[in-house]
Every structure is written in structure tokens, then in C-alpha cells.
Amino acid sequence: MLQELLFSLPQVLIDGLALGAIYAVVALGYTMVYGILQLINFAHGEIFMTGAFIGTGFFIMLMGMSWAAAIPQLLLFIIVILITASFTGLIGVGMERVAYRPLRGAPRLIPLITAIGISFILQDVIRFIAELTTGRYILTGPSLFSDQITISFSSISSWFNNASFKTSFLIVLITAILLMVALDYFVNRTKWGTAIRAVSLDRETASLMSINVNKVISTTFFVGSALGGATGVLFAMQYGTIDPYIGFILGLKAFIAAVLGGIGNIRGAMLGGILLGVMEMFAAANLSVLTGGIFGAEYKDVFAFAILIIVLIFRPEGLLGKPTAEKV
Amino acid sequence: MPILEVTNVTKEFGGLTANKDITLSVQEGSITAVIGPNGAGKTTFFNLVTGVYQPTSGEILVEGKSVVGLKPDEVAKRGISRTFQNIRLFGEMTVIENVLVGMHKHLKTGLLGILLNLPSTRHEEIEAEKEAYRLLEYFDLAELLNEKAKNLSYGAQRKLEIARALATKPKLILLDEPAAGMNPKETKELTDIIKKMGEEFGVSILLIEHDMKLVMEISEHIYVLDHGEKIAEGNPDDIRTNPKVIEAYLGSGAVQLGQRSETNANTTVE
Numbered sequence: 209m210l211q212e213l214l215f216s217l218p219q220v221l222i223d224g225l226a227l228g229a230i231y232a233v234v235a236l237g238y239t240m241v242y243g244i245l246q247l248i249n250f251a252h253g254e255i256f257m258t259g260a261f262i263g264t265g266f267f268i269m270l271m272g273m274s275w276a277a278a279i280p281q282l283l284l285f286i287i288v289i290l291i292t293a294s295f296t297g298l299i300g301v302g303m304e305r306v307a308y309r310p311l312r313g314a315p316r317l318i319p320l321i322t323a324i325g326i327s328f329i330l331q332d333v334i335r336f337i338a339e340l341t342t343g344r345y346i347l348t349g350p351s352l353f354s355d356q357i358t359i360s361f362s363s364i365s366s367w368f369n370n371a372s373f374k375t376s377f378l379i380v381l382i383t384a385i386l387l388m389v390a391l392d393y394f395v396n397r398t399k400w401g402t403a404i405r406a407v408s409l410d411r412e413t414a415s416l417m418s419i420n421v422n423k424v425i426s427t428t429f430f431v432g433s434a435l436g437g438a439t440g441v442l443f444a445m446q447y448g449t450i451d452p453y454i455g456f457i458l459g460l461k462a463f464i465a466a467v468l469g470g471i472g473n474i475r476g477a478m479l480g481g482i483l484l485g486v487m488e489m490f491a492a493a494n495l496s497v498l499t500g501g502i503f504g505a506e507y508k509d510v511f512a513f514a515i516l517i518i519v520l521i522f523r524p525e526g527l528l529g530k531p532t533a534e535k536v
Numbered sequence: 537m538p539i540l541e542v543t544n545v546t547k548e549f550g551g552l553t554a555n556k557d558i559t560l561s562v563q564e565g566s567i568t569a570v571i572g573p574n575g576a577g578k579t580t581f582f583n584l585v586t587g588v589y590q591p592t593s594g595e596i597l598v599e600g601k602s603v604v605g606l607k608p609d610e611v612a613k614r615g616i617s618r619t620f621q622n623i624r625l626f627g628e629m630t631v632i633e634n635v636l637v638g639m640h641k642h643l644k645t646g647l648l649g650i651l652l653n654l655p656s657t658r659h660e661e662i663e664a665e666k667e668a669y670r671l672l673e674y675f676d677l678a679e680l681l682n683e684k685a686k687n688l689s690y691g692a693q694r695k696l697e698i699a700r701a702l703a704t705k706p707k708l709i710l711l712d713e714p715a716a717g718m719n720p721k722e723t724k725e726l727t728d729i730i731k732k733m734g735e736e737f738g739v740s741i742l743l744i745e746h747d748m749k750l751v752m753e754i755s756e757h758i759y760v761l762d763h764g765e766k767i768a769e770g771n772p773d774d775i776r777t778n779p780k781v782i783e784a785y786l787g788s789g790a791v792q793l794g795q796r797s798e799t800n801a802n803t804t805v806e
């Protein structure tokens with residue numbers, strides 16, 4: 209059995225990293241907003257989905273233009289991801305302004321319900337726009353970076369099987385890592401990042417130190433939503449087909465990744481995302497081997513969630529979270 | 537010229553009047569104290585001046601301009617900063633980061649500058665760190681700069697709060713019981729710092745304090761509150777011998793005692 213596990217390990221790691229990197233960046237959006245408002249912004253999954261649609265829309269549009277063919281694919285990708293991130297960032301800011309800010313003083317459950325409402329609105333608005341412009345709501349983007357690469361792990365040791373991936377895997381992984389490094393720098397080393405941390409630690413004191421709390425909260429939503437939207441583009445590129453409902457389950461998993469790492473903790477979200485992605489892929493590849501064929505790959509989510517439950521039983525604050533006393 | 541002018545300010549919480557008809561002013565460059573027994577409404581008064589609470593009635597002017605109705609960050613931008621009775625540092629942040637938060641409003645960088653990592657942005661961040669370091673040196677906290685604020689000793693945390701408040705480059709700094717919980721040696725050191733800091737940073741000081749030795753030593757003007765009302769004002773000598781003040785602190789019996797022996801009253805209030 210161990211042999212079979214090892215045999216598929218290289219491919220599991222590669223697929224797991226790609227998925228995990230996507231979870232990780234989306235999880236950042238959940239964790240940042242939670243850190244500053246103690247709000248679980250369930251609409252964040254839909255921001256991710258919106259990003260996937262905006263990105264794919266741009267790709268399809270640009271591919272239809274003759275001059276775009278002359279531009280290197282990589283440059284095209286960078287342009288699309290930047291435009292998408294700015295769009296979704298602004299959507300996030302607008303969402304906070306219209307739906308969450310008026311509820312700032314309300315009991316926590318109320319903005320949570322609002323978030324679920326926004327999810328439905330975004331799903332249907334995107335579906336409406338997609339149907340209106342293309343006649344269908346399940347879109348397949350142009351295939352980019354689809355060269356197949358095979359790494360011959362079997363030449364290292366006969367224990368391993370070869371692993372293969374598309375070039376897009378590298379793009380997804382590198383972009384996700386760049387985004388995470390940039391965010392980490394932003395939060396820990398810059399003026400606005402410092403302000404974000406100050407507001408999340410003590411909003412009132414931060415405002416007495418001349419920090420405009422509303423502006424800081426808007427910034428947080430912008431950054432979180434821009435990251436979410438950018439990841440949507442990565443997702444669409446890696447997995448090809450998107451529909452308006454991809455945000456729900458992916459958002460849920462990213463939220464779980466954030467909880468796994470310790471919600472409110474930015475590095476925790478990154479770690480939780482990668483772990484969840486790898487665990488899920490591991491389960492998909494090996495569940496039937498491990499259980500003698502009783503459970504198949506479809507049970508990968510159950511496996512991942514079971515691990516989450518076990519972690520939370522022993523570390524309710526998450527892997528990197530700190531136990532905190534409830535503020536009274 | 538007064539830096540802060542408060543006229544007939546009243547604050548009611550439901551049926552409770554926490555501050556009643558208070559009139560007070562702080563002259564530029566002076567050290568002014570607000571004293572009074574526990575529950576006299578001193579901290580409420582600070583919260584009114586800094587915009588945390590809005591007065592029920594009355595006017596608050598900073599350099600002649602009203603700050604009533606402004607949010608705390610807007611009042612802070614007008615040049616008012618404060619420390620807290622129960623220390624409110626950003627415990628999970630390092631010492632220098634706490635000071636950098638105070639400098640927030642003086643850094644011009646927008647998000648775009650950060651996103652593009654412009655040289656001007658980096659330059660500004662580095663300059664801010666240097667300035668924060670100088671401020672920490674002044675308060676003898678420079679070796680602790682990368683320590684988390686929550687790990688500092690009590691006295692050091694109090695000093696760091698003052699450093700953070702000064703980082704906003706205020707015109708008026710409000711100190712809410714700066715010496716609370718300090719030992720005599722720390723209090724002595726703090727007294728010297730407060731005395732010097734007014735001149736060195738060009739800041740006027742308004743403080744709440746229970747340590748009468750400290751108050752009498754450094755204040756030029758003192759206001760006394762009791763049950764939310766101003767009961768006396770004057771220089772330290774006036775306050776020391778004011779029967780109303782002695783009564784507020786020690787009960788009416790002490791006043792009669794004080795009338796019999798002037799020196800006795802002196803020592804009890806001190």
C-alpha cells in the first residue's frame with residue numbers, strides 16, 4: 209500500500225499545490241476581513257467567482273482582437289489579472305460601503321446574513337450578464353499555457369511515478385506565491401498595513417491616533433477582494449470551465465483553510481490553504497487504495513473536512529492562531 | 537492664547553449627568569491638571585475633548601475652531617493626542633510599530649505608491665522609522681524597539697503610550713493618570729519627562745492625575761471636578777488651601793480640621 213502511495217506522490221503534490229495555492233490566496237480575503245471586523249464575509253467566494261468571469265471575459269474579448277495575437281501570452285495574462293483585481297477590489301469596497309458599514313454596530317449575526325444575501329445577488333447578476341452577452345452561463349476560457357510538461361520522477365527512484373502538468377500550473381503557483389509575498393510585505397512593512405493591524409487590534413485607540421478607521425476598512429476590502437478576483441483568473445486558467453456557482457464550495461473551502469490556519473492570522477491562512485489543497489488531492493488519489501475500494505475519490509471532501517475537525521478539536525484556535533479570551 | 541477652550545460642556549448618559557456645565561481652558565505651552573475624586577467625570581471629560589463622546593451641550597474649541605461633531609481621527613488631526621488610564625497599546629505589535637501607528641497621519645503615501653513600491657514611499661517609511669527611533673531614545677525605550685509592546689514592564693508601557701501620543705505631533709496632549717501604578721522612582725522619572733517634554737516637543741499638556749505630589753509640582757493651573765462639576769480652579773497654592781477641594785477629597789470634617797491648623801490641611805492634601 210505504501211508503495212502505491214509513494215508512487216502517486218509527485219503528482220499529488222503538484223496538483224495539491226496548485227489547488228492549495230488558490231485556496232490560500234482566497235483564504236487571505238476571509239482572514240483579513242475577519243481580523244478587522246470580526247465578520248465572516250461569505251460573499252468573498254462570490255468575489256472570487258466574479259473575478260473568474262471578468263478575467264475569462266477579458267481573455268475571450270482580447271483573443272477576438274487581431275492585435276492581441278501579437279502580444280505574448282504572459283503579458284496578456286498580467287494585464288488581465290491586474291484589470292480583474294482592480295475591478296473586484298472596487299466591488300469589494302462598494303459591497304462594504306453599501307451593505308456592511310450601515311450594520312457596523314449591529315449584532316454579528318446580521319452582517320453575516322447580509323453576506324449570504326450578497327452572495328446570491330452576485331451569483332445571479334453574473335449569471336444574468338453572462339447569459340445576456342454569450343447566451344450561456346457556463347463559460348470556457350481560451351486555453352492558455354497548455355503545454356504539457358512531464359518531470360521524470362521515475363528516474364530519481366523507481367518508487368515514484370512520473371508527474372505531469374500544464375505550464376499553467378507554474379503560472380498559478382508563481383503568481384499565488386508572489387501575491388502572498390506581496391501581501392505579507394504590505395501588511396507587515398508599510399504604513400497602511402500597520403494601520404490595518406492597529407485597527408484590527410483596537411479600533412477606538414487607532415482612531416484616537418488619527419487613523420481613519422473607515423478608510424482602513426475600505427483598504428482591507430479592496431486588497432482582500434483584489435486578491436480574490438486575481439485568484440479567480442488563476443482558477444479559470446487552470447481548470448478551464450467556470451460557472452456562477454463555483455464560488456460557493458471554493459469559498460467554503462477557503463474559509464475552512466482560514467480557520468485551519470487560525471482565522472485572523474495571515475500566514476495561517478496561507479499555510480491552511482496549502483495544507484487543505486494537498487490533503488484533498490492526496491485523498492482523491494489514494495482513498496480507494498487506503499480503504500480497499502470502499503471509498504472512492506468522491507469522498508475527498510469528507511477526508512479533508514474530517515482532518516479539519518480533528519485539528520480543531522485539539523487546536524480550536526487553528527494551527528497558527530493564538531488562543532484569545534473573548535473580549536467583553 | 538488658549539489652545540483648548542471648553543465652554544459650558546454637559547454630557548448626560550440617560551439620566552446620569554457625567555459632566556455638568558464645565559468651562560475650562562488650556563493656555564498654549566502650559567501644563568494644566570484636572571483632578572478630582574474617583575468618579576468625578578475626568579475621563580468622560582477627556583473622551584469629550586477627543587471626540588469619543590459628543591457633548592450633550594456646550595462648545596469645545598481647539599485653536600479657536602470647534603471640534604464638536606468630529607470623529608476621533610478628525611480631532612486627532614487637529615492636533616490632540618492622548619494616553620489612557622488603563623494602558624491601551626497595540627500589544628501584539630512591536631514597540632517601534634506602536635510609534636509608527638502614531639505617525640500615520642504624517643505619512644503621505646497612498647496605496648498606489650505602495651503598490652508600485654515607489655522610491656519616495658520607501659524613503660518616507662525609512663525616515664519615519666528613524667524618527668520613531670529618536671522618539672524611543674528620548675524615552676529610553678530604544679533597546680526594546682523590536683519587543684512586543686505587551687511584554688514591556690508596566691512603567692515602560694506607560695512611557696511608550698506617551699511616545700506614541702507624541703508621534704502624532706500633537707499641539708495638545710492629554711495624559712490620563714500617567715503615573716497610575718508606578719513606583720516612586722518611576723513617578724519621579726516621569727515627572728521630569730513631562731516637565732521637559734512640553735518645551736522639547738512644543739506641546740501643551742493637560743493631565744488627569746491622582747498623585748498630588750506630581751500634580752502640585754508640575755501644574756501651572758489646576759481644575760478640580762467633583763460629581764461631574766467644576767468646583768475649583770487656580771494655581772497649586774490656591775487649590776491646596778481651597779476648602780471645597782479638601783471637602784471633596786476628605787469630607788467636611790477635614791475642612792474644620794484644616795481651619796484649625798493650616799499646615800495640617802497642607803499635609804493631608806499632599
